[in-house]
Amino acid sequence: MYPENFEKLIALFEKLPGVGNKTAQRYAFTLLNKEKEELADVVETIEGLQKIRRCRICGFLSDEDECIICKDEGRNRNLIMVVANPQDVTAIERTASYKGVYHVLGGLISSSKGIYPEDIRIEELLNRINDNTEEVIVALSPTMDGEMTALYLDKILKDKKVLVTRLAHGLPMGSSLDYADDLTLIKAMDNRRKIENE
Amino acid sequence: MYPENFEKLIALFEKLPGVGNKTAQRYAFTLLNKEKEELADVVETIEGLQKIRRCRICGFLSDEDECIICKDEGRNRNLIMVVANPQDVTAIERTASYKGVYHVLGGLISSSKGIYPEDIRIEELLNRINDNTEEVIVALSPTMDGEMTALYLDKILKDKKVLVTRLAHGLPMGSSLDYADDLTLIKAMDNRRKIENE
Numbered sequence: 001m002y003p004e005n006f007e008k009l010i011a012l013f014e015k016l017p018g019v020g021n022k023t024a025q026r027y028a029f030t031l032l033n034k035e036k037e038e039l040a041d042v043v044e045t046i047e048g049l050q051k052i053r054r055c056r057i058c059g060f061l062s063d064e065d066e067c068i069i070c071k072d073e074g075r076n077r078n079l080i081m082v083v084a085n086p087q088d089v090t091a092i093e094r095t096a097s098y099k100g101v102y103h104v105l106g107g108l109i110s111s112s113k114g115i116y117p118e119d120i121r122i123e124e125l126l127n128r129i130n131d132n133t134e135e136v137i138v139a140l141s142p143t144m145d146g147e148m149t150a151l152y153l154d155k156i157l158k159d160k161k162v163l164v165t166r167l168a169h170g171l172p173m174g175s176s177l178d179y180a181d182d183l184t185l186i187k188a189m190d191n192r193r194k195i196e197n198e
Numbered sequence: 199m200y201p202e203n204f205e206k207l208i209a210l211f212e213k214l215p216g217v218g219n220k221t222a223q224r225y226a227f228t229l230l231n232k233e234k235e236e237l238a239d240v241v242e243t244i245e246g247l248q249k250i251r252r253c254r255i256c257g258f259l260s261d262e263d264e265c266i267i268c269k270d271e272g273r274n275r276n277l278i279m280v281v282a283n284p285q286d287v288t289a290i291e292r293t294a295s296y297k298g299v300y301h302v303l304g305g306l307i308s309s310s311k312g313i314y315p316e317d318i319r320i321e322e323l324l325n326r327i328n329d330n331t332e333e334v335i336v337a338l339s340p341t342m343d344g345e346m347t348a349l350y351l352d353k354i355l356k357d358k359k360v361l362v363t364r365l366a367h368g369l370p371m372g373s374s375l376d377y378a379d380d381l382t383l384i385k386a387m388d389n390r391r392k393i394e395n396e
Contacts, residue, residue, distance in 0.1 A: 001288045003261040005246035012240055016225050025285060027214050032247055032259075039248065042210055043241050048203035049230055050237065061230075063201040087223060090199045 006032070057128070059104035059121050061086050069093075069101060076100045078134040082125060082153065084108050084146070088139065100137070103128065108145040109152055115145075117152060126156070135163045142169050142187075204230070255326070257302035257319050259284050267291075267299060274298045276332040280323060280351065282306050282344070286337065298335070301326065306343040307350055313343075315350060324354070333361045340367050340385075 002010070006028060013024035031039070054060070055067035062068065069075060069089070079100025083089055089102050105120040129136065138153055140146035150166060157164045170188040171180055180188070200208070204226060211222035229237070252258070253265035260266065267273060267287070277298025281287055287300050303318040327334065336351055338344035348364060355362045368386040369378055378386070 001266070001291050002259050002284070003250050005243060005261065006250055006259055008243050009247065012243055016228055018221075018224075023216075026216075029285070030214055031244065032250060036248060039244060043244055045203060045206050045210060046229065046237060046241055046244070049207065050234060052201050052204055052230060061200050061204055063203065068199070086200070087227070093199050 058102045059106055060089050078132050081137040081139050083139050109149040110145040129160050133162050138166045256300045257304055258287050276330050279335040279337050281337050307347040308343040327358050331360050336364045
């Protein structure tokens with residue numbers, strides 16, 4: 001019905017996660033109403049994507065060989081936090097309370113999706129760990145795949161004689177206890193701590 | 199945190215209607231994971247947008263001077279359906295039960311948004327209507343702005359001595375009567391029809 005190129009744009013938007021035809025049409029009309037200069041800007045930005053790659057060391061996004069975090073001299077390189085995706089790095093960085101470096105696996109081991117240890121950046125993690133490494137913090141989502149990956153990492157890191165820790169599981173701050181699911185409540189009870197006067 | 203160009207892409211996605219930062223990030227990562235050829239295709243499609251314009255006659259989208267509907271010889275050009283947006287044309291066309299032509303206003307009169315009759319394509323509508331015009335079907339959404347625009351059209355089309363009709367309001371097909379809002383129920387009762395054996 002629409003001009004061919006416009007239908008094509010709608011089809012492209014429909015490929016985005018969670019976008020149906022109605023939403024894709026709204027997006028396409030938003031682009032259509034943009035000025036020529038704005039469109040040129042959009043095009044330039046998308047073309048610039050080709051320059052973005054993975055950091056050689058940690059796997060985070062970068063437009064250079066090493067990412068902004070790995071290049072930062074003020075970071076403790078002997079403290080490595082293992083995360084699944086680049087988004088997790090930005091989530092932790094937002095808290096501004098972590099001063100180590102990261103290792104982005106680029107996914108999680110998943111039997112249902114057929115993702116095996118060799119498909120994610122585990123080999124690269126092992127190669128990074130040396131005698132100076134103080135601690136590896138496994139910071140994966142507490143989902144089925146996250147737990148499986150964490151267990152696998154735990155197992156293979158045993159030989160490395162490095163301290164391996166995991167993020168705590170429990171009640172999220174500000175949440176209501178009676179809305180917590182059973183598994184979270186069980187974890188919260190198992191991991192209960194003595195109240196200390198700090 | 200992310201490379202500059204990637205942050206820019208996220209910012210661009212955030213300008214789309216209803217898209218927050220989290221969703222914009224998901225969209226940006228989807229684009230990032232595309233192959234080089236696919237990205238070139240995306241760029242080409244966006245650049246092609248500049249060729250799309252409004253049909254000279256009805257205001258629908260077209261990549262030529264006249265749109266696919268206005269060019270269609272099989273259409274009854276003396277039957278004009280007035281709609282607010284191009285999306286409405288595709289909605290009606292999907293039913294495959296209308297054989298006239300359209301007039302796309304490009305918006306609705308709205309006192310709250312400060313859109314006046316001269317801001318939408320009403321002048322163009324008046325110029326299209328001639329002695330051969332059989333009927334003007336006002337097909338606007340039954341919202342406040344839609345009603346106001348319909349009333350305005352009704353008033354100025356009176357002088358044209360042309361039959362002006364409106365889409366029926368009532369219970370949507372397949373809906374449950376006890377879930378209908380009061381206004382819809384009142385409309386449905388007011389517009390009740392004798393059951394005919396067809």
